Amino acid sequence: MIFLINKYLNFKTFTFISFRIIFSLLTSFFINLFIGPYIISYFKKLQKFQVIRTDGPIKHFDKNNTPTMGGVFIIISICISTFLYCDLNNIYIWYVLAIILGYGLIGLLDDYKKIKFNNSTGLKISYKFFLLSIIAIFIIYIMYSEKNNNISIELIIPFYTSIPVKINYFYVFFSYFVIVGTSNGVNLTDGLDGLAIMPVILLSFGFGLIAYFSSDINLSSYINISYSEKANELSVLCGAIVGSGLGFLWFNTYPAKIFMGDVGSLSLGGALGIISILLHQELLLLIMGGVFVFETMSVILQIIYFKIRKKRIFKMAPIHHHYEIKGLSEPLITIRFWIISFILLLLGIISLRIHDAV
Template sequence: MLYYLFQYLDKVMDVPGTGVFQYITFRSSLALLLSLLLSTIYGKRIIAFLSRQQVGETVRELGLAGQNEKAGTPTMGGIIIIFATLVPVVLFARLHNIYIVLLIVTTLWMGTIGFIDDYIKIFKKDKQGLKGIFKVFGQVGLGVIVGSVLYFSPVVTVKTDTASSKIFQQTSQTVVRSASMEEKSTVTTIPFVKNNEFDYAKILEWIGPDYEKWAWLVFIPVVIFIITAVSNGANLTDGIDGLAAGTSAVSVFALGIFTFVSGNIIFSNYLNIMYIPHSGEMTVFIAAFLGALIGFLWYNSYPASVFMGDTGSLTIGGIIAVLAIAVRKELLIPLLCGIFLVENFSVVLQVSYFKYTKKRFGEGRRIFLMSPLHHHYQKKGYHESKIVTRFWVVAIMLAILSIVTLKLR
């Protein structure tokens, strides 16, 4: 909203200094600062409100040190993250941008699913929360919306041949002239590979010469799978104080770098990567989201004053997935979100191996002392602060390696 006000003041009223709002870097900085302030200042009030409503966490008997002390700690703290993200976005982002619209829809959609799940657990006293099938329906529904918009919207285009762009200085500004046109495409990026573009449509080449118009049959299911997997991975990672918010902040920061360079023709030309018009605006959303996650850590670090609940974890996973897909870096998710992947995989391995050994030997056996993986280390006697810090270090290493893929091919 402020973006449009200052645009009016600059273009119509010619007020000096108001043109600075045209710059993504300036608006992203304001979004980051405001989200930090909102999450830290108003976060305390939201926590107090949740406490008055007796929105306390019900702790299962897991036999973990310090677990019982967490009973009664306010949950649904994801409201803080959503609030501190959306307010700066509404104020500083271009709300007509298709990517910003998708991210706002994702935030509200996944936040609503998580809120319903937390509400059932807390107020309906049902520890299972929202039935898994309904969660999946919600995730699939969002995947269909995101996939359809990215595939069918004429605004969503890419330009892979950035090397053909001519960049030169004219007066005081940089001018870019493109030799090749932007186009609709289902192309994505394969990390660590030279000439690393892959088109999902190629999977359907066997259909015939018109195979490209059926590419949505591949693209949309891929989007659904990624959103479902990443949101569930974030949900499983939210098990000890500060783990999900901290590791997510690292991944979001890396995605911010990808988004900024992919949405800038100069940087994309220099790095010889795919240029995605209008995607740079997502940097404003990412800055607000990053500030909200860091601000939330003020209250979620050990010992936590609030838990994010499914309201936060499902929202975080959904946003990260949509960001990665929009910037054509979804194939990098196993590396960038390696913590989510390992947490998810540890549960799958544990359950599968238990069922297999029970069927074969009559007695279920386990690979880990407990899953997800962070509980395994708790069982081994590690303090949760040490586990969280080490997971953060691993997340930072994975993020750096992900960023390196911009040049390492």
């Protein structure tokens, strides 16, 4: 939209990347502030309340009357800001939007089934993974087709100063696990008020910086990251995610007025996964998104250990519930996870220029 305005009115200032990043962030933030109360009120009238796990912490039953599916207005604000400020001729934007909308629909179906049948199960895990996989594989296929089947792909190794590693055909499978894994990692983390959205905001901010630097051949060389002319528009989209996340956090802080639901967590996680692939920063995602990795691994370890030893490592998984059952307050757990996320963001940024110290 902003490029269309410039075409007819010649407002070149509006097309500057810094302008578009800031206004994309502010627009998505204020959209959420405006539509949030209406959506919360509407979902309350429809009785679209969060279904609480029967085997979860007892305190969570106090949240029975809290609306869910708040990810709907997250997606709305991201899409509006993207259409307003991004160059829609950039194919990278459509890859990310396809994941956001596709995974959002799967999450919406999952949330709807939970509410309709009044249980916390929703879609069967196998069916959910199948749907997530179909979309991820489809997007990956299009990405490689657009590159004329050139599957020699770079993998940037953080803290490593040599040239990027070529992993060729393995990259196809690796990309799949990044998208689906990140999506489910955010989904598992979304268990306490405000817990998942702040790491999403910080990670989006970090990727926004990298996207901005990647689109400049001099900056990308200086920071030792892959140069990509198309990456600049990802910084605008990341700005939209940051702004939308902050706007959602306005209503999601303890005590939450609304939860994002699977419609929000699956779409945001998938978006972060595809952005990391487009920037060739999949391993950096593991560092900066360490909270999601930590939460996911706690579930995997709990399942494996229980099957082998018939005992549990944690009182409950994901691990934030473990600390909750041990007696830590929900806000305390959430803030500490935020602090960890911020530290991991700094470590990720440092890793880009670690060779200065060598």
